[in-house]
Amino acid sequence: VVVGSGIAGPIIAKNVAKAGYSVLLIDKKPAIGSPKQCAEGISVKVFKEYGIPYDRRFINREIYGAKLYSPSGYELELRYKEVSGVILERKVFDKMLAYYAAKAGADVLARTEAQDVIRKDGRIAGIRAKHEDELVEIYADIIVAADGVESTIARKAGINTYAPxxxxxxxxxxxxxxxxxxxxxxxxxxxxxxxxxxxxxxxxxxxxxxxxxxxxxxxxxxxxxxxxxxxxxxxxxxxxxxxxxxxxxxxVGGFVRELAKGNVVVVGDAARQVNPMHGGGMAEAMEAGTIASKWIVKALEEDNISLLQNYTREWWETDGKRLERILKVRRVTEKLTDEDLDLFIRVLRGADAEKIASGNYFEVIKALIKNPKVMMSPRRIKLLKELL
Ligand SMILES: Cc1cc2nc3c(=O)[nH]c(=O)nc-3n(C[C@H](O)[C@H](O)[C@H](O)COP(=O)(O)OP(=O)(O)OC[C@H]3O[C@@H](n4cnc5c(N)ncnc54)[C@H](O)[C@@H]3O)c2cc1C
CATH class of the missing domain: 3.30.9.10 (D-Amino Acid Oxidase, subunit A, domain 2)
Structure with missing residues (x-):
């Protein structure tokens, strides 16, 4: 059973159903995707990477880059020749992700809220949920907590999701x-x-x-x-x-260490798998959902729940490592003064915009080091050292 049909949930439900296993995807919302809590921006790369159709029904607008504004009004434009991202219509996008899961063989139930886990013989045997106005018990071999930032089910299952x-x-x-x-x-x-x-x-x-x-x-x-x-x-x-x-x-930090405990898996915002710099989490939820589904399918194929631990290991070795590096950058950037931010945007105007736009932090550091104003400030040098 997969709790939560945002981004991570339906991706897992689709992959597990495709592998021939029975899956139920539930969401508390009466209409999956609605209301949205999102600015709806995502890199265009995800469509190819995660096999999602580039469907005009959920693509509001194609985007060619970004413009950054400093506190005193300095501007930095990072513009590509090609489409670099899109602004989605999440109300349609989330619903379509659930539709793809249903088409792959998953059962989907909207207006079904997981309220607790069912414990039996020292293990978690399923969840208690409210479907419409009825209380139901759903038994499952594996429970996926893809229930967003509130992360109720992971907590109830004893996974530590606390972050300050x-x-x-x-x-x-x-x-x-x-x-x-x-x-x-x-x-x-x-x-x-x-x-x-x-x-x-x-x-x-x-x-x-x-x-x-x-x-x-x-x-x-x-x-x-x-x-x-x-x-x-x-x-x-x-x-x-x-x-x-x-x-x-x-x-924007506080990634959950233990992503699988027994037969419970936590993924997406529920596991804090979000980019700590800009707060975007859709691509991260897709990536974690893809890794989690791979190990869920393996665990079911080999009838060996302990294989779920490989999801924790693989995520931490790959995207977890990347996000920890970004978290380090966030911790440094939050110490920047307005004057630093002005200087930062001004200096970057002369740097390789294409490389910076693709997240090359080394290019940023190179541009900063070249600037005498940065080098004359011991505080800024200290901050730069924290990044290296
Ligand atoms: C204001 C704002 C702007 C953002 N802008 C962007 C952006 O531009 N780009 C980007 O990439 N990310 C953005 N994000 C982050 C992004 O929305 C999330 O990272 C992403 O949706 C995470 O996906 P998810 O599947 O983990 O969780 P969610 O998309 O939150 O899905 C969780 C689902 O679980 C359901 N649920 C919760 N509890 C239960 C329960 N007990 N029982 C049943 N169902 C339950 C919810 O109804 C929901 O549908 C933004 C977030 C906010 C708040």
Whole structure:
């Protein structure tokens, strides 16, 4: 049984069903995918990598790069010739992922909320759930907790998912009409007065419609809404055409160490498998879901639950390692002053934009080291050393 039909859940349900095993995918939402809690941006690479059809029904807009804005207004444009990402329609995307799982043979039940695990003979035998208004017991050999940031089922199964508040971002987002921003790029604003530890984003869904949101450290005394409304006011952007309001929490660290315990597997936001720099977690959920499904299928084939431990090992050796490196960068960048951020964007304007856009942090460090202003500051040199 797979609890949660966001991104990770349906990918696992599809892969396990395809291998010929019986799977039930459940979600508490009456309509899978709705409401969304997402800015909906994702790299175009994931479609090929995870065998997801490039279907116009859930692709709102193709994106060619990003524009970054420093606190004092310096700009850095990273533009590709080709499409680099897309802004999805998650309400359709999530539902289609569940549809692909159902077509592969999985059973899918919306409006079914897992409430607890069933313990029998010292092991977890299934889950208790509320389906419509009825309490049901679902027995299963393997239980997958793909239930998002709240991570109820993993916790109930005794997996330690605790992370301190500092390892989460609070976010607030309007889907609204907005003009004056190049709709072929995503736009990101940085600054300690703009978004403490985070950024404001404009992710275009149309020429004049976008997800306009903010993420800030969740232990900050002010709310994310306060900073987003302040930014909109200061930019003189009218807020009379708001189509949706989304509130959410994003894990930006605190990756769960033990990803499988007995016959329970935790994946995606529930396991904090999110990029700690930008808070994007869809691609990470797809990757973890793919690794987890491989070992679920092997465990079922060989009738050996202990093989699930290989999911923990493989994830930590691959994507876990990458995300830990990014977490280290996040811990350094959160110490940057507005002056640092200004300098950072200015220096990077002369660097290889293509390499930086593809996440080459070495290129960033190279550009910084070349700049005398960076080298003259012992504090900045100390921060750079923390990165190396
Ligand atoms: C405001 C905001 C903006 C974001 N923007 C981006 C972005 O632009 N790009 C990006 O890559 N990532 C973004 N993210 C992160 C991204 O949304 C998540 O990382 C991603 O959805 C994780 O997928 P998942 O499958 O782990 O969990 P989810 O997509 O959260 O799915 C979990 C599912 O479990 C269900 N569920 C929960 N509890 C139960 C239960 N007890 N019983 C049954 N069902 C249950 C929920 O209804 C949900 O459908 C954003 C997040 C937020 C909050």
């Amino acid at each position: 508040p500092h390892e989460f971002d609070s976010s607030y987002e309007y889907e609204m009409l907005i003009e004056g921003f190049d709709p072929d790029l995503i736009h990101l604003w940085f600054g300690n007065e703009v978004a403490p530890r985070g950024y404001v984003w404009v992710f275009p869904k149309d020429e004049d419609r976008a997800n306009v949101g903010i993420g800030i450290a969740s232990d900050h005394p002010q709310t994310a809404k306060y900073y987003l409304d302040k930014w909109l006011r200061e930019k003189g952007i009218p807020t009379r055409k708001i189509l949706e309001v989304n509130v959410g929490v994003v894990p």
